[in-house]
Amino acid sequence: MCGIVAAVAQRDVAPLLIAGLKELEYRGYDSAGLAVLEGNQVRRIRAKGKVREMESLYQADPFPGGTGIAHTRWATHGMPNEANAHPHVAGRVAIVHNGIIENYAPLREALQARGHVFTSETDTEVMAALIDARIDTGLGLREAVLAVVRELEGAYAIAVISRDEPDCVIGARRGAPLLVGVGIGENFLGSDAQALIQVTNKMIYLDEDDVVEITRERVQVFGLDGRPVERETHESELSADAVERGEYRHYMQKEIFEQPRAVADTLESRIGPHGVLPNIFGVGGDELLAKVRGVHIIACGTSYHAGLVAKYWIEEYARLPVAVEVASEYRYREAVVPADTLFVAISQSGETADTLAAMRESRRRGYLGTLAICNVPESSVVREADLKLMTRAGPEIGVASTKAFTTQLAALALLTLRLAHERGLDETRYLALCEQLQSLPRMIEQALQLEPEIQALAEHFIPRHHALFLGRGVQFPVALEGSLKLKEISYIHAEAYPAGELKHGPLALVDEDMPVVAVAPNGPLLDKLKSNLQEVRARGGELIVFADKAAPMDGNPSRGSVLRVDAGGEFIAPAVFTVPLQLLSYHVAVLRGTDVDQPRNLAKSVTVE
Incomplete structure (x- = not known):
């Protein structure tokens, strides 16, 4: 829920890091900070509040450096204050972190028993201390990070720098998003493409348990066993203009008024005069949907409300039983899964922790297959689902979801119509519903x-x-x-x-x-x-x-x-x-x-x- 930006470049990176944090501030705004390697020292600045508070402190005493990490925080461990703000430093190491380390308490106690003194309440500082201790044994930064993440339980995306290796940043992820921005003579890490689109549109989306080393000239990705792995470079379709507020007073207002276009984009090339087009859910989608005899929808927050609407639709028009559950509850109970039930995960970001964990749990429970309805094509939920339908809402910066919700409803309406047609809905009624759905952008415009x-x-x-x-x-x-x-x-x-x-x-x-x-x-x-x-x-x-x-x-x-x-x-x-x-x-x-x-x-x- 926090935002990470990191960079290795031939220019001063602090302005780049601050600009990236501003694009990520929707992910967390309790505190912000950055750390830059200046010579053989770690220079750090942190502030409670929004990025602008930290930026003011930096501008009052700027410092150069070509390697750095930055973070905007939404508090989990510890109160939102300067002491708990990232980056955290231990010895020669500085680190920023998204996620929650579930076994941090015994790790912290073990370090304290060896004499380490902590300055914050966070689980993140524990990781910094562990990595620094591993370097003391003779490991390089990458090997030290690999050794530590093997000990961790929970979710993390991290970026780490060390004064001993001033020309590289090490990143790692499990259960939280992290990607690489590939530049020319410079490379970047970010928790979201929006943080990096100002400097590059070439992205590498890291998989679970990947560890990456970036320098100015190269990007190397490793598995948890330390062996190199290949990850494809994608060219992001996101534009810098897409995340600007333009003429609107707030992002939320802009996104409310973008809904006719977003819904039209979601429906485009998916529905025509004769109904929902074939294969819009991916390879084998139509064959799998023909076998469906029940649906379980799992989501959180606004996406959960979209699922509740879909329950009414699917049961009325397709005559299939539907259960809708909050993902955080579904994970911890043994739901009964009737034969040939489709698991549907709805998530704006595709990285919602509870929804992603629920989808992984669904593999154990014997569903017919999984369908992701999501706004981010490269997200974990999309990559791990059998079928997917992208909502095409574009970037949504306002915390209160608007166009994500209506595009989710458009996608769920397409699913409803496909299932209803498979189940023998009267053709005249089917085509009338399709016509209604195609008019949705115009009706939103009128509203x-x-x-x-x-x-x-x-x-x-x-x-x-x-x-x-x-x-x-x-x-x-x-x-x-x-x-x-x-x-x-x-x-x-x-x-x-x-x-x-x-x-x-x-x-x-x-x-x-x-x-x-x-x-x-x-x-x-x-x-x-x-x-x-x-x-x-x-x-x-x-x-x-x-x-x-x-x-x-x-x-x-x-x-x-x-x-x-x-x-x-x-x-x-x-x-x-x-x-x-x-x-x-x-x-x-x-x-x-x-x-x-x-x-x-x-x-x-x-x-x-």
């Missing part, structure tokens, strides 16, 4: 035009501390996602419920200070939802209803507002209704003055358990 009205509505939330979100049927997961967005970036406590559950407890919370946000599509459950909303009105609650244009609704509730949304049809309505809820959360957060793109205590890519 975005509600922004001025939603901005005015957001003012009602400025003094609020709590909110309820309601939805029925497939709109309940949409309500869950809306409440998550509001709490993530505005810090208003928000909860979501199926509207029919209101009278079973949550109604006790409703009063004139509790706004209630409801999603009201036109469908068979509309009358029941309207009855639930009457229960809110009777208790003086303030209603904000996002209603389908075709739904007969009271446009002037005694307390509240009704905004009309053209949902475009029952099938795609969840994706369309998501958009005004995103805009509502965004403008509430702006009015409340919170840090929209980097909300407190959160990070974008959760690569720790």
Whole structure:
């Protein structure tokens, strides 16, 4: 969940490292630091807070050097303060680290017994001390890192430098992403391609348990046994412009407005006038999907909500049983796996620790096969899945996920239609659903035009501390996602419920200070939802209803507002209704003055358990 950048170059690397950290700050922003080899000394600077705090300290006392490492942190072990900030130094070694070392406590105790004094609470400093101790026995830096990582339990991506070997950086990964940026007369390490795209578009994606040595002139990758291994160099399609904010005030706003294009890209060359195109899930995908008799969907956070929408879709249209689970829970229980069940992992980054571990666990449990729905082609989840469907959302910098969610829904809709067609869905209905899905980018574009009205509505939330979100049927997961967005970036406590559950407890919370946000599509459950909303009105609650244009609704509730949304049809309505809820959360957060793109205590890519 933290960000790593490292470089070996013929120029001063500190400005490059700082620029890379700024591109990675969405991954963690509790503290930041960098270390550069200047002569035979390690020069280090660290600061609590965001990268700009550390940058100011560096600019006040800059130091040159052609080899360095840098880090932006989301705290796991130890409070977010300067002492716990990376890089950590022990003797001649400096290290930066993403992940969690599970056996760090006994390793730390053993070092303390030998007289080592620690200056932080982190597991990372333990690794630095272990590597330095191995060098004391006569090992070179690469051999010392290899020896230490063989002892470690847990997840890590690390970059290490030593004053004894000033022209190289050693990297290693297990359970956390790390890649190499290949330059001309310079090479780099990063936890994300976005950190390196300013200096190179040639990337080497490291596999599990790889150890890499980079110098100015070469990149060498080794397995855990110390033997050289070959890893392919890829040319990244990411552009520097793609991670710029442009005319928008925040990345989140930019990404909300990128959704029509992102969804269109996700659907492109995958669906046509006669339905979903063949082989969009990879080689052998259609043959495997024809055998499916059940689906298990595993995900976290926003991706979990996308999975819940897919459960409604697949069960209704394909008539297949679907179970959806939070990955961190699935890992630690023995789920029953019926014969011919497809395992579906959904992850924006493809490096979500719990989702990746759950997919690896699924191998033991006897699934028919695994399908990854993901936004990052080179990620671990994608590389390890049998089948994959990329969401094509492009870079998403805002911590609160927006276009990742709607593109996941588009991908899951394609999966639903493929399964439904295999299961004999009526052809006329199938083609009508395909037509609806193809109209989704246009319907999202229309929903975005509600922004001025939603901005005015957001003012009602400025003094609020709590909110309820309601939805029925497939709109309940949409309500869950809306409440998550509001709490993530505005810090208003928000909860979501199926509207029919209101009278079973949550109604006790409703009063004139509790706004209630409801999603009201036109469908068979509309009358029941309207009855639930009457229960809110009777208790003086303030209603904000996002209603389908075709739904007969009271446009002037005694307390509240009704905004009309053209949902475009029952099938795609969840994706369309998501958009005004995103805009509502965004403008509430702006009015409340919170840090929209980097909300407190959160990070974008959760690569720790």
